[in-house]
Structures are given as structure tokens and as C-alpha cells.
Amino acid sequence: MILIVGATGDLGSRITDALLQQGEPVRALTRDGASVAERWPGVDVVTGDLKEPGTLSAACTGVDTVITTANATSRTAPDTVESVDLTGNLNLIEAAENAGVRLFVFVSALGAAPDHPMPLLRAKGLSEERLRASGMASVILQPDVFMDRLIPIVVGDPALSNRPVTLVGDGDRHHSFVAMGDVAAYALAVLQHDGEPGHQTIRIGGPRPLSWRDVVAAFEHELDRRVAVHTVPPGGPAGDLPDFVVQLLTALEGYDSPVDMTLTSATFGVEPTDLESFVHAFVSAAPTSVPS
Known part of the structure; x- marks a missing residue:
């Protein structure tokens, strides 16, 4: 079972659509279960919120892989960078670790660092730090600026x-603008990549x-x-x-922020847009x- 957190967002919905087309069992953590169930009848819907740790245990139970794209950049209070991108992600990582999740795929951002002066990149960096310290295998995707946004x-x-x-x-x-579809493709590719990922960080840019x-x-x-x-x-x-x-x-x-994608693209079979x-x-x- 693959748990998608952020399934209703632009990036999360692309990943969810692709996983369902591949016949993968998908669970979605959402605050609006009715809309998700209507859009994707085949998805196992669990109602919950990253800001409420007590709702995350059931979402992670029986899950092999977590993929999270959730962020607060287009949300309003009480959803903030602090409450979602930092505290919410830390809540999710802890719940997944306690539930015995094998692989955690985290969509972060290029330049994320625990001491970054920009709140979003600081929150992403602290979440990355906690994830690397967990007992789960992890893949951290660090896309550069999204073309689509x-x-x-x-x-x-x-x-x-x-x-x-x-x-x-x-x-x-100069920045390595990247298409959102490419980031979704990498999130899917790491699931099929041979071998255990350990703790892997993949920087993603355009050509x-x-x-x-x-x-x-x-x-x-x-x-x-x-x-x-x-x-x-x-x-x-x-x-x-x-x-x-x-x-x-x-x-x-x-x-x-130039990113040379030559080796990464060849390794995962994703052609940059x-x-x-x-x-x-x-x-x-x-x-x-x-x-x-």
C-alpha cells in the first residue's frame, strides 16, 4: 500500500493518477474524503490532517511507502509553513516510522537547509534532517523552481x-526550472529503481x-x-x-542554481521537459x- 499525502494538489494528483494507472494500491490522507473518493473511486481514503498527529497513525498503518507532496505555500491560516511544512511533516515522519513504513519519499526543495533564512527552505531542511535520522529508507526529491507555478x-x-x-x-x-510532471516521474521512478535507496537525495532540474x-x-x-x-x-x-x-x-x-541532470536522467529514465x-x-x- 502506498500512502499519498497531498493527493489533491497539483503534484500529488499527478502521482496519484499515475499510480492508479499502474494498478498500485493507493491510500490518500485528506481532509475532504468525499471529493477524493468521487475523483478516485479506487483510492483508500483516510481522513486526517498533518497538524493533528492523532489522525496520522491510522493513515500509516499497513503502508509500505509514503509519498508526501504536502505544503502550505498556497494555503491560508491555520495552514502555515510552520504548522504544515515543519510541524506537520515531522508529525508524519514520526507516525510513519512508528507504523513500520519501509520507504518515505519526501518532496522537498532545492537549497533546503536547517539553517536557511527563508522559512520554507528551513522547514524543508529540518524535515530532511529528521527523515535521515529515522529508521526508514528515504528518498528526498529536491526540485528547483517549478515551471508550472x-x-x-x-x-x-x-x-x-x-x-x-x-x-x-x-x-x-540562471536557474534549472523544472516541470512538475518531471518531478512526478521521479517520484514514480524511485519506486521501481533496483535496490534499497537507504537515504538518497535527488536534485531535480530541467535540461x-x-x-x-x-x-x-x-x-x-x-x-x-x-x-x-x-x-x-x-x-x-x-x-x-x-x-x-x-x-x-x-x-x-x-x-x-544550475543542476546537471545528465546522469540522474539516464539513471531513472526521465527525460527533462x-x-x-x-x-x-x-x-x-x-x-x-x-x-x-
Whole structure:
């Protein structure tokens, strides 16, 4: 039995769909059992909450593998980074260890560290530290920035509506943007990989490091028109971008995060999604675009 925590999220739902297509027995920990049961009739639904440790024991009982994608980045209080990404994950790791779970697959984030100044990466780092100290085998997936979440907000939506793109700083730093589908593919691949994983950490990125200027250029090529760019200094107002996006863009402007995926891709048989394919799919899926 495979327990999915975060099954209703974007990444968790991809993993759940794929596991069911493979005929795997799946259990989902959720606060809304009715919606999960309606979407996936074949899933064993357990009602619970990471913030309530007493609900996690039943979810982990009889489970061989736990895969968790849960996070609080798109939630509201009382779900916070502290309550979900830190305390909630620690609760889940303890419950899984006590239940005799063999393998724990944890979707973390590139750069996670117990002493990181950013609360999310600190919470992920502390959870990783606890997981490595557990008696379970573990696979920690550390994806770089998700294409699917940040590119549409920063570049895709403004480009399609013919509005200027707002970048924090010069937009010249390079990061290994990764498609969410690739991360789901790695979560599945580690289940079939030969041998016990022990405590393994897998850094995940796209086929090549990209700057925000590269992303803008890809949309210009796909749309066959110029996309205006407006830059703002770190710490200054950034138009109508959400606060959490501004904070992330500001942080990304302070470093580069190249990830060489050559060996990892070959080892697990996952072909990285390139920017051009992502942009083409995004534009093709849009209901309308503003003509030049």
C-alpha cells in the first residue's frame, strides 16, 4: 500500500493518477474524503490532517511507502509553513516510522537547509534532517523552481494579455526550472529503481539553466511578437505580482542554481521537459491570446 499525502494538489494528483494507472494500491490522507473518493473511486481514503498527529497513525498503518507532496505555500491560516511544512511533516515522519513504513519519499526543495533564512527552505531542511535520522529508507526529491507555478504568473499571463512582464532585478540569474510532471516521474521512478535507496537525495532540474530573459525570449518566439519587460530593484514595489512571488523573485536574483541532470536522467529514465515544449503547451492551452 502506498500512502499519498497531498493527493489533491497539483503534484500529488499527478502521482496519484499515475499510480492508479499502474494498478498500485493507493491510500490518500485528506481532509475532504468525499471529493477524493468521487475523483478516485479506487483510492483508500483516510481522513486526517498533518497538524493533528492523532489522525496520522491510522493513515500509516499497513503502508509500505509514503509519498508526501504536502505544503502550505498556497494555503491560508491555520495552514502555515510552520504548522504544515515543519510541524506537520515531522508529525508524519514520526507516525510513519512508528507504523513500520519501509520507504518515505519526501518532496522537498532545492537549497533546503536547517539553517536557511527563508522559512520554507528551513522547514524543508529540518524535515530532511529528521527523515535521515529515522529508521526508514528515504528518498528526498529536491526540485528547483517549478515551471508550472512561477513562469505563468511572472511571464506567461502578462505575455498572453500583452502586458509588460515585471522582473525583480536584471533577470539574468540562471536557474534549472523544472516541470512538475518531471518531478512526478521521479517520484514514480524511485519506486521501481533496483535496490534499497537507504537515504538518497535527488536534485531535480530541467535540461539547462535558464534566466528570466530566456523565458521571455521563448514566449516571444512562440507568440511571434515582442514581449515588453519592466524591471524593478529588489525590495521595491513590483506592480500586481503577489507578495510571495516578489519574495521568491528577490531571492532568486541573489544566486544561480544550475543542476546537471545528465546522469540522474539516464539513471531513472526521465527525460527533462525543455522550456520550449512547456511554453508551447502553455500557449496552446490558453483560451485566447491578445494579437500583436
